[in-house]
Amino acid sequence: MDDWAKIRQLFSTGEYSKREIGRLVGVSRGTVERALETDRLPKYQRPAVGSSFDAFAPQVRALLAVTPSMPASTLAERVGWPGSASVFREKVAGVRPEYVPPDPADRLVHEPGRQVQCDLWFPHEPLPLGHGQEGMPPVLVMTSTFSGFFQALMLPSRKTPDLLGGMWSLLQAAQAVPKRLLWDNETGIGRGKLTEPTAAFAGTLGTAIKLLKALDPESKGMVERRNRFFRSSFMPGRGFASPQDFNEQMAAWLPIANARHSRSRRASPIDLIAQDRAAMRPLSPVVPDVLFRNTVRLPRDYYVRVHSNDYSVAPALIGRLVDVTADLERIHVAHNGVTVTSHDRAWARQLTVTDPDHVVQAAVLRRQFQTLRRHQRPQAHVAFVETASLSSYDDVFGVDTGRGLTDLSLIA
Structure with a gap:
């Protein structure tokens, strides 16, 4: 390769003939001529x-024509491939693009204040939840696409009120609202269509919540x-x-993570x-509704249910409508x-x-109720029942008992 470059350099000076160049480089004149015929560095190519x-x-192509996404391992089994699995995968990878349309990913340009990507991350190890229980609650992650600045907050559940409450909490910390919040098809936010509370949340803040289409993970790859960074760092x-x-x-670690230099x-x-x-919008002067809400009539056991748990209420309200948030x-x-x-x-x-005060109040009310029932109970008295004459029944049914005979022996 060095000879090729030296030959062309000497020839470009115009001072040497091909024979002289061959003598100076130590190659034949034919080699000099072949080197001057091409302007690219010659390289050895093994014949195919x-x-x-x-x-x-042919069998692989026939199968791919019907099922372009069939895995290489399945193809190898169907055609009876006896050789190396890695060789077969490499060969199939060269053939498959002829049957699968390409899926291009555009290079995105992120403008300041335009978009924040939202997702849920779940810790890979359980943590204590109290009362002897453990679990892996969801962590709401919000990442700004322009600056790469990210926030995170663990939530009690992935239900709609908690997701909206988490977003509102992080937006309050930022004191700004982006033009668009990007979500995958999370059930609590919407699948194909926003849930009604989510649509109301977006309207109150004056922002748009966009749901990604299926099979489009690149759109929220940031x-x-x-999420992977949380797991590793x-x-x-x-x-x-x-x-x-x-x-x-997490709150103590996030400033350190957001200070990392981005190449x-x-x-x-x-x-x-x-x-x-x-470049974002200011917070809305109207606070969005992000609360769980329910209205129930308080039962005799004076408890209300919120997200699978029962909470005691002042028992004086038994039988009345109460608003639970x-x-x-x-x-x-x-x-x-x-x-x-x-x-x-x-x-x-x-x-x-249970609030212990509610148990005490319930005991007082129970005693008052029992005392009141005792005072309202009627006094015991003797009932006088009139005894009817049996002869009156004989008159009604027309039975002749021979009451006009004084000698009972005559009846026989």
Whole structure:
């Protein structure tokens, strides 16, 4: 290869003939002529030979024509391939594009303040939920596509009120609302169509919530990479006493993670977030409705159910309608607009959460009720029942008993 370059360099000077160049380089004149015939570096190419795959290629093509996505392992089984699995996969990979249309991924350009990608991540190790239970609650992750700045918050569940409450909490922390929130087809947000509470949430904030089409993971690949980053950088070596402890550790770690330099952006997310949020909308003056709501008539056992758990209510309201609301942290019960009971929300499931004061109140009301029943009970008295003459029944039914005979022996 060095000879080819030297030959062309000497010939370009015009000072040497081909014979002289051959003498100087130490090659024949024919080699000099062949080197001057091409302007590309010559390279050795082995002549093409047949492959053992060629005998199976027609069968493979016939199967791919019907089922383009058939796995290579299945194809090898169907055609009876006896050779190396890796060789067969490589050969099939060269043939398959002729039967499967390409799926191009566009290079996206992200403008400041335009879009935040949202997703749920689940820790790979369970953590304590209280009351002897463990679980892996969902973690809401929101990543700005322009700056790469991301937020995260563990939620009690993936139901609609909790998802909306989580988004509202993170948007409040950011003090800004992007033009669009991007979601995969999460059931609590919508599948093909937004749920009514989600649509109302978007309308109140003046933003759009876009649901991705199926089989389009690249459109939110940024937040997907964040999920892998949590698994590799946040979780190792950590222990958690509760979901609240998880959120506290996450809040302390996020500023460190957002300060990492991004080579693609040539800056760290924390350096770009100010420009990003400057292009977003301000928070709506109207607070969106993100609460769980239910109205029930309080039963005799004075408990209401919220997300699989039962919470006690002041027993004086038994039989009356009460309004139950729940956010990410508290359960509230109100009557006629006045809050009468509040509880910390439990993360464990199938619990009965009781306020001891409610048990005391119930005991007092029970004694009052029993005393009142005793005072209202009627006094015992003797009932006088008139005894009817049996002869009157004989007169009614026309029975002649011979009452006119004084000698009873005559009856016989």
